[in-house]
Amino acid sequence: MHIEIEELAKEFGTERALHPVSLAIPSGALIALLGPSGSGKTTLLRILGGLEFPTSGRVLFDGSDATGLTVQERRAGFVFQHYALFKHMTVFENIAYGLRARKRRERPTEAEIGRRVNRLLDLIQLPDIGARYPSQLSGGQRQRVALARALAIEPRMLLLDEPFGALDAKVRKELRQGLRDIHDTTGLTTIFVTHDQEEAMELADLVVVMSMGRIEQVGKPAEIRARPANDFVRSFTAA
């Protein structure tokens, strides 16, 4: 699914989180929203997922207006910064949640739910943890379960908020490749938020550099490195 963002702005009270920004995201791309805290990258991600609504501007999914779609209608697989796994449910139930939440007519049978959850557990390479609770998992395992849970709803896009932020350096490197692989397998348009320029440059097809609620530059990692649009981009990506 390709996504277009037209003059999107967001105000919280008197504070401007997002100045009117425009962006076109090609179908199947892996995009990084890169910027320091307060740059508006998470706000933009949450607007795409339907968790916030813009003050003005439009969002188009495959060319049709999606600005007013509810969070449920968007079918965006969302991975939160600290994963927000349901503590009182097993890993299996966490992943099955979105399937069970479907309307009766669209809900898969119990056997089908089981098959899909197991397939997702294979995909994240953790086939044997279905019966465990989130508190019994490591940080990296939690992140992958959150990813599987988001994928279970057969999302139209994948949105990840600082997906590697809470992990140590070694696990981070491994999971980067994991996300790349999953993106390549599923072909989903994937957008992730990060403040780590190395992570953005290494993983993304296209990097969107943001600061103070504005988009400073959009480009392939090599382009941004070679021709930073301004001083902010130069200093931020040089770090």
Add this chain to the structure above:
Amino acid sequence: MSDITFIRAESVTTEPRLARGLLIGGTMALIAVLLFAPLIAVFAEALRQGWAASLDALASPDARSAIRLTLIVAAIAVPLNAVFGIAAAWAITKFDFRGKAFLITLIDLPFSVSPVVAGLALVLLFGAHSTMGAWLIANDLKIVFAFPGIVLATMFVTFPFVARELIPVMIEQGRAEEEVALTLGASGWRVFFTVTLPNIRWALLYGVLLCNARAMGEFGAVAVISGKIRGETTTMPIMIEMLYNEYLSVAAFSLAAVLALLALVTLTLKSLLEWRHADVLAATRRH
């Protein structure tokens, strides 16, 4: 002598033996005098003329109606306050809106206002001298000096318990799990029943138990609004006071013992649940 004798066994946070002994002993003595002795005294006084006399006193129509009324009032007020408490805590912790701080203060109002004042306020609001009261009387709806008034007064006094217990827990948990559930396609109600409620169930249970204990024991507000009509609007605490004032001490203390027992059952239930689910509590509760 080896050096081992000089190694202190206590941890750094432990006080010297004397201070420890004084603190623990003092606390125990205070609990014994202030909490335990009065409780024993109530039961001793109730059984002063034997079991038969106590049971006779409890079998009297007045006592039975008081017990029934108290249980019915609690059975209505507690579930309603549980629902309102959840709604208030939900509104305060999951949404941002103007006047939120004011609302939080308002929830605490019943704790700071004397129950007698609360009872008087309700009489003023719903009594014969107010516009609303006149309308109610014209339509044959009795609130003051009747059952609805007692329920209202009880609800007013016990309102904060559930909300107060839930707000810190819900603030700590934040909104992320609910937001995830929404992105996975769940409706608002489904999110509430499958995510929010399981996360707050222990706090909710504590709140409900405390609310229940207070609802059954409420005296001041109910005394004002019930009009103390014997056998009709007398709850257990009111009946106890009336019997005591009439020098019917066995009857008064028998009823008091029943009320104390109900409170003890509540406390036992709470301890039992804590003990049975200690592992879950340790994992989910940090305060």
